[in-house]
Amino acid sequence: MESGPHERLRRWRLVLGGEPGAEGTGRELAGRDAAMDGALGALYGGGKPATQDRGAGLGASAPSVARWLGDIRTYFPSSVVQVMQRDAIDRLGLAALLLEPEMLQAVEPDVHLVATLLSLSQAMPETTRETARAVVRKVVEELEKRLATRTRTALTGALDRTARTGRPRHRDIDWDRTIRANLKNYLPRYGTVVPERLVGYARATRGVRKEVVLCVDQSGSMAASVVHAAVFGAVLASMRSIATRLVVFDTAVADLTDQLDDPVDVLFATQLGGGTDINRALAYCQSRITRPADTVVVLISDLYEGGIRDEMLKRVAAMKASGVQFVALLALSDDGAPAYDREHAAALAARGAPAFACTPDLFPDVMAAAIERRPLPIPEA
Structure with a gap:
């Protein structure tokens, strides 16, 4: 690999683009560099790629776009490919081409692509639907692999700790609570507390211990959150000690609990976009609560x-x-700080329900704290 000033010129040439010499570096590209420049130019240059060897720009045809998608997967790492795909959809209006199977077979699946497919699902022809489901399933399986074990571990521990007993086994003693319960038995002479009463954790019992209701806004701005919520809903539903309900809403309310065994079915049952009626959704959820x-x-x-x-x-x-633990998440995604209604968030906080954005990696800790009725691990703004 080149180093020094030649490599710097090469990098600047790729960044600046343009016709040979027009960008001021005087550097001409060839081979792999020219192909990379062509892929970048097709998306960001507003014209044809510098190379004619691998297609000629992003016209409104699936074959040319599919070739371009293959090129960028060849020349760039997966994280960059996903950014370029999103830019192509946003900048060049290519969403409609995702309805064609050969286009879908060429894309790099990620959460944002899934969100785009879901927004198009009502217009999707049958010839494309199975390919789209395969793309969505790949993303869902990767998310489950990343999140499921940690979620089950965190929530199982939380459920165990909520069951207190006065006759715990040694390994199940909650020493912090035991000491606080026996402070009256402090012996200054010996500098110790006599643990007259032990407080500990009982092993989890059979049957449903907690009920969780996920109430998810399916407006277009919440697309990535809907994807993650479907995955977490399926994980929670797989735990016998938690009864899980998944409700999605816009101006109408849909209960998707019966489909939680397959998050892909859940996602294709959503309808991203439309208005928002949180009050109606919460009214439905409230009507289904039997053990507040x-x-x-x-x-x-x-x-x-x-x-x-x-x-x-x-x-x-x-x-x-009534005793319900209420958690308000402004987003459940890795997309950074979300836009949200600050007045409503402040009003919820004033009623003891702070609203905050949550990453998928933090969600298990948030749920564990809610189950144990501990302060929520709210990230710093």
Whole structure:
């Protein structure tokens, strides 16, 4: 590999693009570099690639786009490919081409591509649907592999710790609570506490211990959150000690609990886009709660309410007063700080329900804290 000034000129030439010499570096590209420049120019240059060997720009045809997708997967790492794919969809209006099977077979699957496919699902021809499902399933399986074990471990531990006993085995003693319960038995002379009463954890019992309701906003801005929520819903539903309900909403409400055994079915049952009626969705969730003290409701929404604001806030307050643990997540994704309704977020916080964005990696800890009724691990803004 080249080094020094020649390599710097090469990199600047790839960054600046343009016709040979037009960008001011005086550096001409050949071979692999020319092909990389062509792939970049087709997307960002507004014209044809510098090379004519591997296609001629991104016209409105699936074959040319499929060839370009193959090129960028050859020349760039997966993380860069995903960015370029998103830019191609946004900048060049290529979403419609994702309805063609050969296009889908060439893409690098990621959460954002899944979100785009879901937004197109109602217009998707049958010839494309199975290919699209395969793309979505690949992303879902990768997310499950990354998140499932940690989620089950965190929540199983939380469930064990919520079951207290006065006759714990030695390894199950909660020493912090035991010491606090026996402070009256402190012996200054010996500098110790006599543990007259032990407090510990019971082993998890059979049957449902907690109920979790995931209430997910399926407006277009929440697309990545919907994908992650479907995966987490399936993971939670696989735990016998947790009864999980998944509700998605826009201005209407859909209960997808019966499909939680397959998150791909859940995702294709969603309809991304449309308005938002959080109050109606929470009313439905509230009507399904039978054990408030053992229930955690997780609202995943940017809080741009199109329904009755005051009723929504009263409903949250009523659920909390009944014993429900209420968690409001402004996003469940890795996309960084989300846009959200700050007035509604502040109103929820004033009612003891802080609203914050959550990454998928943090979600197991948030759920464990909610189950144990501990302070939530809210990330710093």
